[in-house]
Amino acid sequence: MSERSKAYAEAMLAVAKAEGYLADVEDDLFRFARTVEANDELLLALTNRNLPTERRLAVVEDLMGGKALATSVALASMVVAAGRAGELGEIVDEFVAAAAAERDQEVAEVRSAIPLTDEQITRLTAALSAATGKAVEVKLVVDPHVLGGLVARLGDLVIDGTVRHRLDQLKEQI
Amino acid sequence: MKIRKLLATAGVAMALVIAVPSVASAAAKPSEFTDCMLKASELKTTTAQDNAANNCHKATSPILPALNEIVWGGIAFLIVAGVLLKFAFPALKKGLADRSAKIASDIAGAEAARAAAEAEAAEYQAKLAEARSDAGRIIEEARQSAEALRADLVARAEADAQGIRARASEEVQALTARALADLQGRVADLSIELAEKVVEHNLDHDTQIALIEGYINSVGTSGG
Numbered sequence: 001m002s003e004r005s006k007a008y009a010e011a012m013l014a015v016a017k018a019e020g021y022l023a024d025v026e027d028d029l030f031r032f033a034r035t036v037e038a039n040d041e042l043l044l045a046l047t048n049r050n051l052p053t054e055r056r057l058a059v060v061e062d063l064m065g066g067k068a069l070a071t072s073v074a075l076a077s078m079v080v081a082a083g084r085a086g087e088l089g090e091i092v093d094e095f096v097a098a099a100a101a102e103r104d105q106e107v108a109e110v111r112s113a114i115p116l117t118d119e120q121i122t123r124l125t126a127a128l129s130a131a132t133g134k135a136v137e138v139k140l141v142v143d144p145h146v147l148g149g150l151v152a153r154l155g156d157l158v159i160d161g162t163v164r165h166r167l168d169q170l171k172e173q174i
Numbered sequence: 175m176k177i178r179k180l181l182a183t184a185g186v187a188m189a190l191v192i193a194v195p196s197v198a199s200a201a202a203k204p205s206e207f208t209d210c211m212l213k214a215s216e217l218k219t220t221t222a223q224d225n226a227a228n229n230c231h232k233a234t235s236p237i238l239p240a241l242n243e244i245v246w247g248g249i250a251f252l253i254v255a256g257v258l259l260k261f262a263f264p265a266l267k268k269g270l271a272d273r274s275a276k277i278a279s280d281i282a283g284a285e286a287a288r289a290a291a292e293a294e295a296a297e298y299q300a301k302l303a304e305a306r307s308d309a310g311r312i313i314e315e316a317r318q319s320a321e322a323l324r325a326d327l328v329a330r331a332e333a334d335a336q337g338i339r340a341r342a343s344e345e346v347q348a349l350t351a352r353a354l355a356d357l358q359g360r361v362a363d364l365s366i367e368l369a370e371k372v373v374e375h376n377l378d379h380d381t382q383i384a385l386i387e388g389y390i391n392s393v394g395t396s397g398g
Contacts (some may be wrong), residue, residue: 091344127394142367147323147370148377152393161389163373167366174362 007088009094012075016099019071026099026139028072032064033092033142038087046085056080096139105135109153110164111143128152131159 036043042063046056046066057077064073075084079088093107108128110116116124123136128136132154147163207230214226239247377385 110265112386116386120268120386124390127390131396147373148382150389159393161392163377163385167369170369171362171366174358174365
């Protein structure tokens with residue numbers, strides 16, 4: 001994690017706290033960052049410096065407008081306008097981790113092929129907290145690539161129960 | 175000795191010339207013949223006349239000189255022979271002796287030269303034999319060297335061939351192993367792709383929920 005990413009994350013944290021929508025901004029930016037990471041063409045468009053800034057910001061507005069807080073759109077636009085869209089995932093991860101740390105929690109990035117219900121997220125949070133001995137905040141990413149099951153990543157700890165992981169293990173065995 | 179024989183032969187020949195009766199010759203003097211014939215006709219009997227006439231026809235030898243010539247000639251001959259024996263024959267004898275000595279010397283020289291040539295020939299034969307021996311030895315050494323070189327080359331070639339075969343075998347084994355690994359990887363990829371498709375078709379919502387619940391329960395159990 002670079003110092004610059006930390007600086008951007010701290011700025012995001014300060015703005016979100018100042019606006020009073022820290023949790024919502026976290027969710028908005030986390031989903032946006034995961035969406036950009038999963039789409040190579042979108043990432044290429046946002047990081048293309050030959051593309052006018054207005055066009056890149058228009059892409060951000062199209063993706064987040066109406067579905068996210070204005071603060072979240074403004075923060076994402078700031079990163080893209082600064083030409084740091086390639087580091088957006090890293091910056092948002094740092095921001096989410098810093099926000100969780102404010103609540104004495106650790107972020108667990110959980111990927112699933114289908115959305116989870118609130119009740120499932122609550123039980124998963126409790127299970128992960130029990131497994132790690134820490135207060136865990138689950139950030140869910142819907143990722144069809146995992147095919148089925150769940151994978152949770154807490155810092156360096158990875159608990160993988162996805163069908164994709166089992167297929168990879170099977171491939172190694174073959 | 176030869177000189178004496180020659181002188182003796184000359185004396186005998188002269189005596190024969192003198193002693194041999196002369197044959198009739200037309201070269202007899204005519205006056206003597208006429209006188210003889212006249213004297214024969216004056217004989218009384220016919221037989222006597224015939225015999226006398228026949229005797230008249232017997233001429234003296236044309237080469238037989240008169241007695242005085244013979245005497246003087248013999249004296250002159252003896253003088254000349256004496257002079258020759260006194261002066262010419264010693265020089266002749268000396269020349270013959272010198273010639274004999276020279277011939278003997280030449281013969282001795284020739285003998286010495288022959289002996290030297292024979293010695294040289296013997297030496298040459300010895301050297302030739304030695305050269306032949308050396309040549310044989312050299313040829314034998316060369317043959318042994320060639321044989322050793324051939325054996326060395328054959329050994330090297332065999333070692334090289336063995337190395338090449340070993341490397342080729344290793345390469346074949348490596349290529350085979352790599353091909354098998356590639357094939358296994360390809361088979362694995364195809365199998366996983368096939369499995370993914372099968373799983374995607376069979377992963378309905380209930381199965382997804384079951385997997386998620388299983389994961390949550392598993393994590394909770396491990397933490398408890």
